[in-house]
Amino acid sequence: MPYNDPSPLEVRILTRRFGLPDSASLDTYLAHDGFQGFERALKLKPEEIIEEVKLSHLRGRGGAGFPAGLKWSFVPRSSPKPKYIVANADESEPGTCKDRLLMEYDPHQLLEGMLIAALAVDAHAGYIYIRGEYRYLIEILDRAIEEARARGYLGRNILGSGFDFEVYTHTGAGAYECGEESALLESLEGKRGVPRIRPPFPAVAGAFGCPTVLNNVETFCAVPYILREGGAAFAALGTPKNGGTRLFCLSGHVNRPGVYELPMGFNLLRMIHEVGGGVWKGKKLKAVIPGGSSCPVLKAGECDLPMDYDSLARAGSMLGSGGVVVMDEDTCMVKVALRIMRFYAHESCGWCIPCREGTMWLRKLLQRFHDGGGTRADIGLIGDVAKSMLGRTFCPLGDAAAMPTISFVEKFREEFEAHLDGRPCPCERAGEAVAV
Amino acid sequence: MTFSPDLEARFARLLESYPPGRRRSALIPMLMYAQDEVGAVTGEVVEEVARRCGVTPLQVDEVVSYYSMLHRQPQGKYHVQVCTNISCLLRGGDKLYEQASRKLGIGHKETTADGRFSLEEVECIGACSWAPAIQVNYDFHHDMTPEKLDKLLASLEKIQ
Amino acid sequence: MAELVHLTIDGRPVEAAPGTLVIDAAKKLGIEIPAFCYYEGLSLQAACRMCLVEVERAPKLLTACTLPVAEGMVVRTATPAVAQARKSMLELLLTNHPLDCPVCDKGGECELQDMAFRYGVGESRFAETKVHVPEKQFSPVVFFDAPRCILCYRCVRICNEGLGVNALGVVNRGAVSEIAPNRGDHLECDECGACIDICPVGALTSGIYRYHARPWEMEHVGTICTFCSNGCKTTLGVRGNRILRGNNRDRSGVNGEFLCIKGRYAFDFLHHPERLQSPLVRSGGELRPVSWVQALGAVAERFLEARARGGRIGVVGSNRTTNEENYFLQKFARQGLGTGSIDHRRTGDVPALLSALAGRGDALATVADLYTTKAALVVASDLAQQHPLFAFQLRANWRHHHARVYTVTRGPVREDQYSVQALRVPPGGELEAVESLAPALRKEPELVILFGGGIRGAAVQRLVAFGDSLGIPVKYVCLVDYSNSRGAFDMGLAPELLPGYQPAPNPGLTLAEMLAAPDLDVLWVVGANPLREASLAAEKAFVVVQDLFLTETAARADVVLPAASAYEKAGTVTNTCGEVQRLRPALKVMGVKSDLEIFGLLARAMRLELGGARPEPVFEEIRANVPGYGVPAAVLATGGAAQTCPAAAPEIPPRPDLVRPASDTLFTSGTLGRYSKVLSSVLEFPGELYKGAGE
Known part of the structure; x- marks a missing residue:
């Protein structure tokens, strides 16, 4: 098994081939149900494929959680323009490291997922947009694509069906913003990763101005199972409206961090304690970021909840991209808030005023605050500046920066107050504080 | 400027990956792979990639300066x-x-x-x-x- | 016409065409929705977030600049949430803005100041260190101060979309994003300065104007640019009898806000140290300053003497003097001096076009037509170089209305970027190429044909015949070179033509003939420099020159009379489309007189009865007497452009041999251009950038 040992609590659907000998090869894939979903899809009408995906209650695994089947149904099949399939492999939400494994250990599953989507919307070319840091995956995927083409699973007249589909890999070059779908498309077209004005959405005008199905890698990877076993079977794995399993990336202060495939709705506390082996060093749990750094933080007492889109939303946070970041009792929340804001200020594309200026302001303000130069008024100001970004930026990055910040200030105000008036950070021993 | 035969082959494949008239799409991959070989996105690389992708050097520069993995100065081995x-x-x-x-x-x-x-x-x-x-x-x-x-x-x- | 959409903004009903943006629909009601990045005619950005409004049933505020109207939509712009959003946007914008308004050129006409005043809060809570980046000089005319920049991308869009120059871009990302020029540390471009004028703040400033004045100290005089023939309105900022800047921010005139480097900056010839400010008379072989009385007396005496003995008198008029001056000059020559030898340097074959059209005034295109026509054909002209407004108009037409543009030129031109067909032909081959386009052009609903000075005489007739054969409405523009080249023809500055293209009964010498005549007694040159490229055969001829500078011709003169430039006088000029516009004097230069005033004084000294030599009565005479010039006075009086439609008499034989286009570039303009330091200071002058460009 790659990187971390599996947990007996896992329900391995997308990761079931992980750990098999030569798991990335087509032979292994075919020996374990590979391309059966596609073969079934070949017998269906396009709208039936989409209906199956709708039935599965598969929601986008990139972070927004938009129902995948619905997204596919927006593609105007009758449009005379060519259609495209784009896999978002720009995995860059801090705390998230799952798509990497899906591509490394089971690339054909992704290819099959994209192929089924192509069949559903009549697309004949697909792109896998891979973040630049994942260079080694390009070699793996290119090999898989070659292998699939050589055996007739990609290319012209796939399996004698008369259907053509080519897949190409495309490297990014270091920009979190390109995980946003319209920015990704700009980048795919050789431009700065600045989002587009929406509408039109990619389903109508995406890659090269043409209708495009754009999904996260994990979303596509769920599709072969859905077509093979039926949407209902997938839906049944999870909770209502939250179909299937998903890959959770457990990180931070747990004894057994790792990527685990668990059913939707799995309890967060159980995940930390039973899957992750509990908080490390025998410490107490302080807080959890449940879905990548852009999700509002949960205090320890808020963590007894099922991990699905709707439950997290009710708790005032988000399921996001599956990055579960666990923090122990010694963690300085001001420092975490600062580190998160440093990230968003670094990654803001600079297009719109509130995100560009707001992240810069908050980064400087939090830095000063963390360094002991804060005032009581600054605590309110941090929240105010974040709120002046919230819901007003050009793309979701502004919200991604503002939401956790607001939650840190509101939920851990006492820690901010403890930093006032030049006092050293109470969470770190004197002299050990490291400038972030 | 010329690149190694392997890289030239890669560029050729890249240019075939995108729809007709969309060679600009090859821009970022080309810059990444050229940087790997040359060591940095030099002025010469900018000019060459601009020419191959049908854009202006400024348009290349806009891109290079946007992405954190692209750099104009050589880095350590x-x-x-x-x-x-x-x-x-x-x-x-x-x-x-x-x-x-x-x-x-x-x-x-x-x-x-x-x-x-x-x-x-x-x-x-x-x-x-x-x-x-x-x-x-x-x-x-x-x-x-x-x-x-x-x-x-x-x-x-x-x-x- | 699609049905109108009904919506409510701030409780008031409004209807708008489908596709109208809420920000524009609000404008119809007189409701201002503030914005920095939204700019009519340029692509949408939604970047500044100033235009956020409340829309019923929308979960969050929406940008009015990207929101199309919808039936039944309810929009609110005056709610606490909207007011708060605007306040916070301004607070965020001002975090890194240097607030150096007291020394900023834009102070007083800055959109950020105005917005902060109207919608902002009085205090800033930003207590962190601002990012400072040193100012950069992009070119002699363009400076960039990054911290002041609010990244509205207007400059980038006007350059890339508006001009098609692509000289500006954005580098870096996040808070250190910055506007950057196309050559690393400097610009290589048209140097038009549109980026500066369109900048809502003082981030882009003009090398000519910066740190010279506060905007409210200047008087703003709208007049017509004295350089090319497009007839752009330039609004000159004048303080203390000096022009400090030119722009057209009020979008008056045929050009809207467009200006090229000449209209925006090249007024500096006025203050050139070599500007003549005293009459000169040759004595002892040298030109020496004398009083106006002495100089005029000397000229009157020699003119009277020459006329009395029936001597040969040649008169050369100008491509830049006013219609009134041109009209008066030809009258002076024909009636006062009794000579039919009057001409000017012809830069395009206007008479050939008018004679081919035989009175069809509706076949003459206006500048506005270039923005609305469905199709255009450019023959033998590099518009971006020689007719920059027309290039801008056609491009805007293509951007906004998908106009189909065809080019037939000898080399690559900027219109190729978007033209549906671009044909390359050697000079002389244009007509064959044009005719090969017939199948495509026939399918167009209408067409405007613009042709350069290379198309003349029979070629013009053939071109019009071709246009007629297409079976669609076709309009024409005969491209000439200078601000009143068209008016020079219209006013009869040609031996064979009386004003309004009537045949002259006793045609005298052409310009070339005058220079070549060994027995010429008098040569009177007004605002022209024929001896730059030719010599005067009559060594003994008495030469009088009216000009701003001691040109090659003036240096040969016996009397030089210092003349006022177009920016120092009233009158009218006619652009290459035949549109008349009024000049307004922006300042006075010591010691000079307008050419018209000089004519009047000379007439008086010679006791000639030629009528009052003031612009208004002369123009009234033109309106009354010159065919095609009966334009409505009110249009001109209110600063408008009135199209003239003279018809050339059919019996005038064309003289294509006399047409000699000047082949100027964006950075040259005949003799006058040499005296603009701005034009010669830019890197592109004479520059590699445009070498080898088409005709």
Whole structure:
């Protein structure tokens, strides 16, 4: 098994081939149900494929959680323009490291997922947009694509069906913003990763101005199972409206961090304690970021909840991209808030005023605050500046920066107050504080 | 300017990957691969890639300066990228960065005088569950510790 | 016409065409929705977030600049949430803005100041260090101060979309994003300065104007640019009898806000140290300053003497003097001096076009037509170089209305970027190429044909015949070179033509003939420099020159009379489309007189009865007497452009041999251009950038 040992609590659907000998090869894939979903899809009408995906209650695994089947149904099949399939492999939400494994250990599953989507919307070319840091995956995927083409699973007249589909890999070059779908498309077209004005959405005008199905890698990877076993079977794995399993990336202060495939709705506390082996060093749990750094933080007492889109939303946070970041009792929340804001200020594309200026302001303000130069008024100001970004930026990055910040200030105000008036950070021993 | 036959072949494949009239799409991959070979996105690379992708050098520059992995100046033979983002930070990524900086005697985005090492404090590299993590060029090093880092740097120092 | 959409903004009903943006629909009601990045005619950005409004049933505020109207939509712009959003946007914008308004050129006419005043809060809570980046000089005319920049991308869009120059871009990302020029540390471009004028703040400033004045100290005089023939309105900022800047921010005139480097900056010839400010008379072989009385007396005496003995008198008029001056000059020559030898340097074959059209005034295109026509054909002209407004108009037409543009030129031109067909032909081959386009052009609903000075005489007739054969409405523009080249023809500055293209009964010498005549007694040159490229055969001829500078011709003169430039006088000029516009004097230069005033004084000294030599009565005479010039006075009086439609008499034989286009570039303009330091200071002058460009 790659990187971390599996947990007996896992329900391995997308990761079931992980750990098999030569798991990335087509032979292994075919020996374990590979391309059966596609073969079934070949017998269906396009709208039936989409209906199956709708039935599965598969929601986008990139972070927004938009129902995948619905997204596919927006593609105007009758449009005379060519259609495209784009896999978002720009995995860059801090705390998230799952798509990497899906591509490394089971690339054909992704290819099959994209192929089924192509069949559903009549697309004949697909792109896998891979973040630049994942260079080694390009070699793996290119090999898989070659292998699939050589055996007739990609290319012209796939399996004698008369259907053509080519897949190409495309490297990014270091920009979190390109995980946003319209920015990704700009980048795919050789431009700065600045989002587009929406509408039109990619389903109508995406890659090269043409209708495009754009999904996260994990979303596509769920599709072969859905077509093979039926949407209902997938839906049944999870909770209502939250179909299937998903890959959770457990990180931070747990004894057994790792990527685990668990059913939707799995309890967060159980995940930390039973899957992750509990908080490390025998410490107490302080807080959890449940879905990548852009999700509002949960205090320890808020963590007894099922991990699905709707439950997290009710708790005032988000399921996001599956990055579960666990923090122990010694963690300085001001420092975490600062580190998160440093990230968003670094990654803001600079297009719109509130995100560009707001992240810069908050980064400087939090830095000063963390360094002991804060005032009581600054605590309110941090929240105010974040709120002046919230819901007003050009793309979701502004919200991604503002939401956790607001939650840190509101939920851990006492820690901010403890930093006032030049006092050293109470969470770190004197002299050990490291400038972030 | 000319590139190695392998890279030329890669460029040729790239240009065929996109719909007709869309060679600009090859821009970012071309820059990445050219940078890997040349060592930096030099002015010459900008001009050449602009020509091949049918854009102006300014349009290339807009792109180069946008993406954090593209750089105009050459970096060390071993570009040590220490992640200090949240998951790595919680498990000592920041201390590793300090350690690397001390050992190498260089700071963020600096290169040693001999050109062997450069250092960068990077944002999340997608290794959160195996944190803290470091990337040297494109190679990942997971579950790092101060001892492992020392060993890694020492081994890189020795490679001829 | 699609049905109108009904919506409510701030409780008031409004209807708008489908596709109208809420920000524009609000404008119809007189409701201002503030915005920095939204700019009519340029692509949408939604970047500044100033235009956020409340829309019923929308979960969050929406940008009015990207929101199309919808039936039944309810929009609110005056709610606490909207007011708060605007306040916070301004607070965020001002975090890194240097607030150096007291020394900023834009102070007083800055959109950020105005917005902060109207919608902002009085205090800033930003207590962190601002990012400082040193100012950069992009070119002699363009300076960039990054911290002041609010990244609205207007400059980038006007350059890339508006001009098609692509000289500006954005580098870096996040808070350190910055506007950057196309050559690393400097610009290589048209140097038009549109980026500066369109900048809502003082981030882009003009090398000519910066740190010279506060905007409210200047008087703003709208007049017509004296350089090319496009007839752009330039609004000159004048303080203390000096022009400090030119722009057209009020979008008056045929050009809207467009100006090229000449209209915006090249007024500096006025203050050139070599400007003549005293009459000169040759004595002892040298030109020496004398009083106006002495100089005029000397000229009157020699003119009277020459006329009395029936000597040969040649008169050369100008491509830049006013219609009134041109009209008066030809009258002076024909009636006062009794000579039919009057001409000017012809830069395009206007008479050939008018004679081919035989009175069809509706076949003459206006500048506005270039923005609305469905199709255009450019023959033998590099518009971006020689007719920059027309290039801008056609491009805007293509951007906004998908106009189909065809080019037939000898080399690559900027219109190729978007033209549906671009044909390359050697000079002389244009007509064959044009005719090969017939199948495509026939399918167009209408067409405007613009042709340069290379198309003349029979070629013009053939071109019009071709246009007629297409079976669609076709309009024409005969491209000439200078601000009143068209008016020079219209007013009869040609031996064979009386004003309004009537045949002259006793045609005298052409310009070339005058220079070549060994027995010429008098040569009177007004605002022209024929001896730059030719010599005067009559060594003994008495030469009088009216000009701004001691040109090659003036240096040969016996009497030099210092003349006022177009920016120092009233009158009218006619652009290459035949549109008349009024000049307004912006300042006075010591010691000079307008050419018209000089004519009047000379007439008086010679006791000639030629009528009053003031612009108004002369123009009234033109309106009354010159065919095609009966334009409505009110249009001109209110600063408008009135199209003239003279018809050439059919019996005038064309003289294509006399047409000699000047082949100027964006950075040259005959003799006058040499005296603009701005034009010669830019890197592109004479520059590699445009070498080898088409005709």
